[in-house]
Amino acid sequence: xxxxxxxxxxxxxxxxxxxxxxxxxxxxxxxxxxxxxxxxxxxxxxxxxxxxxxxxxxxxxxxxxxxxxxxxxxxxxxxxxxxxxxxxxxxxxxxxxxxxxxxxxxxxxxxxxxxxxxxxxx
Amino acid sequence: xxxxxxxxxxxxxxxxxxxxxxxxxxxxxxxxxxxxxxxxxxxxxxxxxxxxxxxxxxxxxxxxxxxxxxxxxxxxxxxxxxxxxxxxxxxxxxxxxxxxxxxxxxxxxxxxxxxxxxxxxxxxxxxxxxxxxxxxxxxxxxxxxxxxxxxxxxxxxxxxxxxxxxxxxxxxxxxxxxxxxxxxxxxxxxxxxxxxxxxxxxxxxxxxxxxxxxxxxxxxxxxxxxxxxxxxxxxxxxxxxxxxxxxxxxxxxxxxxxxxxxxxxxxxxxxxxxxxxxxxxxxxxxxxxxxxxxxxxxxxxxxxxxxxxxxxxxxxxxxxxxxxxxxxxxxxxxxxxxxxxxxxxxxxxxxxxxxxxxxxxxxxxxxxxxxxxxxxxxxxxxxxxxxxxxxxxxxxxxxxxxxxxxxxxxxxxxxxxxxxxxxxxxxxxxxxxxxxxxxxxxxxxxxxxxxxxxxxxxxxxxxxxxxxxxxxxxxxxxxxxxxxxxxxxxxxxxxxxxxxxxxxxxxxxxxxxxxxxxxxxxxxxxxxxxxxxxxxxxxxxxxxxxxxxxxxxxxxxxxxxxxxxxxxxxxxxxxxxxxxxxxxxxxxxxxxxxxxxxxxxxxxxxxxxxxxxxxxxxxxxxxxxxxxxxxxxxxxxxxxxxxxxxxxxxxxxxxxxxxxxxxxxxxxxxxxxxxxxxxxxxxxxxxxxxxxxxxxxxxxxxxxxxxxxxxxxxxxxxxxxxxxxxxxxxxxxxxxxxxxxxxxxxxxxxxxxxxxxxxxxxxxxxxxxxxxxxxxxxxxxxxxxxxxxxxxxxxxxxxxxxx
Numbered sequence: 001x002x003x004x005x006x007x008x009x010x011x012x013x014x015x016x017x018x019x020x021x022x023x024x025x026x027x028x029x030x031x032x033x034x035x036x037x038x039x040x041x042x043x044x045x046x047x048x049x050x051x052x053x054x055x056x057x058x059x060x061x062x063x064x065x066x067x068x069x070x071x072x073x074x075x076x077x078x079x080x081x082x083x084x085x086x087x088x089x090x091x092x093x094x095x096x097x098x099x100x101x102x103x104x105x106x107x108x109x110x111x112x113x114x115x116x117x118x119x120x121x122x
Numbered sequence: 123x124x125x126x127x128x129x130x131x132x133x134x135x136x137x138x139x140x141x142x143x144x145x146x147x148x149x150x151x152x153x154x155x156x157x158x159x160x161x162x163x164x165x166x167x168x169x170x171x172x173x174x175x176x177x178x179x180x181x182x183x184x185x186x187x188x189x190x191x192x193x194x195x196x197x198x199x200x201x202x203x204x205x206x207x208x209x210x211x212x213x214x215x216x217x218x219x220x221x222x223x224x225x226x227x228x229x230x231x232x233x234x235x236x237x238x239x240x241x242x243x244x245x246x247x248x249x250x251x252x253x254x255x256x257x258x259x260x261x262x263x264x265x266x267x268x269x270x271x272x273x274x275x276x277x278x279x280x281x282x283x284x285x286x287x288x289x290x291x292x293x294x295x296x297x298x299x300x301x302x303x304x305x306x307x308x309x310x311x312x313x314x315x316x317x318x319x320x321x322x323x324x325x326x327x328x329x330x331x332x333x334x335x336x337x338x339x340x341x342x343x344x345x346x347x348x349x350x351x352x353x354x355x356x357x358x359x360x361x362x363x364x365x366x367x368x369x370x371x372x373x374x375x376x377x378x379x380x381x382x383x384x385x386x387x388x389x390x391x392x393x394x395x396x397x398x399x400x401x402x403x404x405x406x407x408x409x410x411x412x413x414x415x416x417x418x419x420x421x422x423x424x425x426x427x428x429x430x431x432x433x434x435x436x437x438x439x440x441x442x443x444x445x446x447x448x449x450x451x452x453x454x455x456x457x458x459x460x461x462x463x464x465x466x467x468x469x470x471x472x473x474x475x476x477x478x479x480x481x482x483x484x485x486x487x488x489x490x491x492x493x494x495x496x497x498x499x500x501x502x503x504x505x506x507x508x509x510x511x512x513x514x515x516x517x518x519x520x521x522x523x524x525x526x527x528x529x530x531x532x533x534x535x536x537x538x539x540x541x542x543x544x545x546x547x548x549x550x551x552x553x554x555x556x557x558x559x560x561x562x563x564x565x566x567x568x569x570x571x572x573x574x575x576x577x578x579x580x581x582x583x584x585x586x587x588x589x590x591x592x593x594x595x596x597x598x599x600x601x602x603x604x605x606x607x608x609x610x611x612x613x614x615x616x617x618x619x620x621x622x623x624x625x626x627x628x629x630x631x632x633x634x635x636x637x638x639x640x641x642x643x644x645x646x647x648x649x650x651x652x653x654x655x656x657x658x659x660x661x662x663x664x665x666x667x668x669x670x671x672x673x674x675x676x677x678x679x680x681x682x683x684x685x686x687x688x689x690x691x692x693x694x695x696x697x698x699x700x701x702x703x704x705x706x707x708x709x710x711x712x713x714x715x716x717x718x719x720x721x722x723x724x725x726x727x728x729x730x731x732x733x734x735x736x737x738x739x740x741x742x743x744x745x746x747x748x749x750x751x752x753x754x755x756x757x758x759x760x761x762x763x764x765x766x767x768x769x770x771x772x773x774x775x776x777x778x779x780x781x782x783x784x785x786x787x788x789x790x791x792x793x794x795x796x797x798x799x800x801x802x803x804x805x806x807x808x809x810x811x812x813x814x815x816x817x818x819x820x821x822x823x824x825x826x827x828x829x830x831x832x833x834x835x836x837x838x839x840x841x842x843x844x845x846x847x848x849x850x851x852x853x854x855x856x857x858x859x860x861x862x863x864x865x866x867x868x869x870x871x872x873x874x875x876x877x878x879x880x881x882x883x884x885x886x887x888x889x890x891x892x893x894x895x896x897x898x899x900x901x902x903x904x905x906x907x908x909x910x911x912x913x914x915x916x917x918x919x920x921x922x923x924x925x
Contacts, residue, residue: 012468032894033841034467035857035872052832053740054195056212059832070378109206115348115818118209118836 019099039063043079048093049120053098057116058093064119068122082107125585133593159666163193164310170748171663172653173647174217175821177276177527178202178349179248179655181748183209184647186666191215191647192405200748202327202659208348210821213830217646218667220629220829224642225671228634229253238619244638246673247682254596255686257622257638258294261594263810267296268577269593271586275302275600276529279651280660282598282676283535284547289680292565293689297543297552297593298578302534302600303529303582305607308911309494311537313503316440316908317511317791320735320782321537322762323844325486325522326657326751330357333486334470335477337367338507339391340492340915342373342879345818347526355379366486367474369394371492371813371915372843372881382470385882388811388916389462392498392797395505397460398475402512407479412514416778418786420445421451421794428801429905432585436907442793463797478509485510485521490528491815495915499907500518501795508792516700516790517765517778527656529822531645534654536737538752539727543575543583547730549782552576564729566695579910581607582904596624597633598618598643598676601823604632604893607901607912610867611756614731626676631824631895643676644669650709650720652744658760660738661749665707677719697722735771735781800916803829804884808918809862810848811885812900812923815915819880820891827891839873841919845883849875852921862886864917867899870924886921890914 003043039062046061066077078084099110166185173180181200181571185193194214198205225420227250232240236253259514261269278301290299296693314321330353343351358364358379365381368374369391377383381727386394402408422438427435458469477483493502506523507516515521525535540546550557556806560574565571579587579709584606586592596617606612616623623636633639647666654660669675697717702708711719721741726737737753742749751759755770762768764780772779780790804811820827821836829834842862844854854860856875861868871888881887902917 007187025129025131030894031868031869032858033419033892034894035859036839036841038876052212053215055195056832057209059836068378075248098370106358109204109352111355111359112348112352114343115344116206116212116831117352118819 010119016106038065039122040065043067044092057118059118059120060114060122064114069114073114077106080113132725133463135203144185144644154332165188165582166193167666168819169664169666170200171647171651171666172472172655172661172749173207173211174214174225174277174530177529177532177592177656178347179530179657179660179661179749180211180349180658181208182207182214184214184666186392189667191218191667192911193669195325197748202655202657203349206349208350209819209836210827210833213827213833215834216830216832217826218648221509222629222747223558223639223673224628224630225673227575227672228640229642230638231823232713234811237716238636238638242637247674250641251679251686254624254639254641254684258594258683258687261295261592261622262296265591265593267294267573268298269585269591270294270296271298271300271578271581271592271595272603273300273302273583273595273597273600274541275535275598276532277305278295278531278535278676279649279799280535280539280654280727281652281720282680282722283531283539284727285677285684286598287539287541287547288565288692289684289687289689291546291552291572292562292567293684293692295571296356297573297575298583299541300543300578300583301536301541301578302411302580302602302605303532304542304910305495305605305912305914306491306529307494307525307527307532307537307609308542308909309496309499309503309526312500312906312909313507313525315791316500317504317507318764318780318782319784319786322533323355323524323656324517325524327353327487328520328761329520329524330354332358333487334361334483335423335519336362336364336704337474337477337485338368338370338454339487339489340370340504340528340660341488341490342370342374342376342815343488343526344378346528346722348524348818351376363479365452366370367477371878372887378595382473383693384470385464386466387465388659388813389496389498389800390466390797391493391502392458392505392795393460393463394471394474395502395509396452396633396795396797397453397471398478398511399505399508400455401457401475402479402509403452404451405475407475407481409481409514412778413445413512414471416780416789417511417788417792418587419445419446419448419792419794425798426795426907428802429854431582431822432589434907438908440692448792448794449866455797472759478513478515481513482498482519483516485513485522486520488526490526492746492915494525494912496911497800497906497916498795499906499911499913501793501906503797504791505622507520507605507790511790511792517762517768518613519762525656530655531653532654533656533658538654538731539540543579546572546857548725548734548736550730561730564726565692566817567692581905581912584612585617585620588612588618590620592724593620594622594624598626598679600631601627601631601825603636604823604896605898607898607914608866608903609677609896609898609901611903626679628673629829630822631825632896641672641679642671644673644710645678645762647678648673650712652720652724655749658751659749660752662744664745665709669710675710677709678738681711681715693719696726729886731781738831762800800913802902802916802918804918808920809884810919810921811881811896812862812864812898812917812919813885813887814879814890814901815887816891817889820889822891824891824893840871840889840895840897841877842871843874843877843879843881843887845881846876847883847884849873852923854921859924861922862888862897862900862919864902864919866902869895869897869899871895871897886919
């Protein structure tokens with residue numbers, strides 16, 4: 001075995017090495033593709049996640065399949081805007097004052113909730 | 123029982139003032155941490171820095187406690203982001219603290235000596251830099267100065283790029299310096315240079331608040347430029363007449379705010395743009411006065427090739443034409459022919475032409491990699507400029523063709539400093555004798571020092587590495603052996619005998635694993651820096667923390683290398699008279715040289731641009747401001763170029779002046795550029811288009827973002843996104859492992875069906891951030907012959923279930 005390895009190294013050095021030899025010389029980390037297991041917990045069924053650090057936006061604890069933020073409707077606001085609770089007594093975390101203007105309207109620049117609030121996989 | 127809030131109701135929220143404020147007061151209790159991190163985290167020291175990620179250039183307040191970054195918040199005083207950040211921005215406190223941070227130089231050794239077949243072994247800086255310099259000298263002795271190559275990026279700080287460029291061009295007498303930006307926005311540069319004679323966008327982020335129509339040309343801004351997307355969203359929500367059109371090859375989040383999602387066949391954007399131009403002429407909706415006064419017409423060579431052969435050469439030969447010739451040129455692009463090529467219906471084309479043609483509608487067009495990573499990238503840049511020039515919708519508030527960038531200093535460093543093989547600072551080029559002479563004078567080197575020919579562009583550089591013409595290759599702030607196209611060839615090239623690969627980075631990557639020497643780098647606020655964003659805004663930051671272990675900034679590394687290559691003097695004269703700043707932590711480079719090296723380099727660099735449209739402010743002004751947009755003349759920045767009243771370079775009474783083309787009467791060029799097919803098109807054997815790109819959560823090769831838990835938890839792995847019909851036809855379900863292969867390589871990856879990104883039928887989308895899915899083993903190294911920028915968006919692949 002030792003001889004074979006040695007021979008391979010000598011051969012590679014002499015021939016300038018083929019691609020396969022070079023990979024043997026410097027093994028690259030194996031590709032290990034992973035699968036994303038998207039969160040499928042329904043809104044309202046989860047509890048808030050801790051913030052990564054004070055001031056950081058909290059991640060979204062529930063799944064987002066079927067929810068959409070379009071020009072005409074923002075699904076997040078269905079539950080997260082003050083006064084828009086689901087009527088089932090569940091208190092979703094509300095949009096904070098920092099996201100509201102002087103008239104307490106959601107600032108347009110804060111409309112795209114998912115660009116700051118990260119989702120979570122399982 | 124769910125009720126959606128309609129847009130009207132959303133707008134009416136403005137009316138719910140007193141009650142909501144009262145309620146809002148109560149909200150603070152529910153969200154104790156939200157309001158203001160500065161108040162919530164007493165005892166931290168806060169200072170500003172531009173974000174480390176994309177080209178938007180958000181300003182970040184960085185909170186440091188006991189020498190560590192522990193929090194960030196959006197800089198409320200920055201006009202770029204007005205206090206907001208995206209989820210990548212909020213992840214900045216994690217990027218410096220991954221568990222596997224590189225802290226010591228590593229040399230591949232066997233029996234205590236450097237050996238290409240050895241193992242990476244800890245070494246001292248002295249030994250590592252000694253070896254690096256010796257190998258660079260060896261390469262130069264064997265094959266000449268161009269055999270020693272530096273490959274940097276749009277993540278270099280301005281002075282890092284400047285120092286590297288000066289060392290290579292004025293010290294080593296080599297033009298073998300390139301940047302990953304060649305893969306990223308070289309076509310944007312050639313687009314600007316061929317149309318306007320001067321680089322970078324004429325407008326700024328101020329324009330968002332004025333525009334009536336946003337037209338995305340293959341740019342998924344909702345994921346790739348979130349904070350700019352927030353500006354668009356605000357405009358769409360507060361101006362009910364405003365509209366967004368998403369021209370794209372795949373359904374994505376940007377369509378959610380669109381009046382229309384317009385799917386087109388890859389490469390057919392060329393036909394779409396010419397089709398719109400034809401309709402503008404047919405409908406008589408061009409601004410004839412503007413065209414007559416401020417434009418000229420040209421055509422160039424056609425059937426220009428794809429750069430697939432080693433040593434490929436191309437030189438365009440522009441010929442002057444006129445409006446009538448242009449009219450005849452676009453005539454074949456009838457709605458029917460455009461539909462044949464693109465799949466876009468004639469009525470949709472007509473709607474786009476109506477938007478561009480309506481003098482009351484202010485239009486912003488946006489693009490990034492969709493148009494730049496394109497074998498006809500220069501052409502499609504030219505063609506979108508045509509639409510704005512024909513209608514005069516340019517350089518006025520809300521009217522701008524806006525080429526976006528993807529790296530924090532693609533503009534500030536690679537383009538403005540000119541860290542490409544063919545470039546010098548301030549839009550000058552090595553092929554121009556006057557430009558070389560001025561640069562040699564400012565650098566204090568003898569006439570004839572700077573080589574008069576470019577050596578290698580990015581792809582040619584690694585081809586030369588393979589062919590043995592480049593023997594020394596040093597990469598900094600980039601991960602070429604994950605990000606290059608046709609990766610198998612170039613990874614193998616790096617492993618050939620006699621090739622010496624140096625990688626400066628902050629974490630182990632796909633590039634460090636094949637390097638001969640790995641140099642641990644300091645990053646972001648561990649050093650003093652400056653970036654330039656997509657709206658010409660230059661932003662500075664100070665050093666706030668220490669780098670771990672023995673990690674050193676790229677600037678320290680470049681200057682140490684310069685010393686060992688015998689070019690110390692080239693830099694000591696730059697630093698003369700710039701004493702160390704008092705009362706604060708200085709950078710490792712400044713400490714090593716006993717002078718304020720950042721200031722010395724910047725003050726020298728800005729002399730290249732003064733007086734000809736590229737003026738930068740004095741060094742100290744940038745520490746006082748939240749960034750300034752060049753040209754900065756008499757202390758005033760410029761929001762809109764080429765327009766009188768905004769741009770000091772426009773002569774009084776001219777109204778508009780495209781002074782980049784001063785020698786040609788200060789006119790912009792309307793180009794005749796045809797549709798030409800891409801080099802590789804899906805066929806029976808390889809029936810799918812492959813497009814690569816990003817996702818919101820990750821940035822470039824994931825070196826930083828995959829070590830930030832909130833981002834990595836949100837999007838752990840790259841997936842192959844497929845159209846549901848294609849998945850059904852192949853009998854595949856979401857989550858299944860598949861094998862994607864092209865003529866160049868194959869990778870295994872899990873399928874995602876009908877996800878956030880759903881490509882058009884016959885196409886698969888795989889982001890490239892994941893080092894476990896080296897999708898670039900499949901991509902083609904074809905490039906635009908004019909810009910030599912690679913096309914990562916189009917090649918042909920096959921998909922099967924993986925065993």
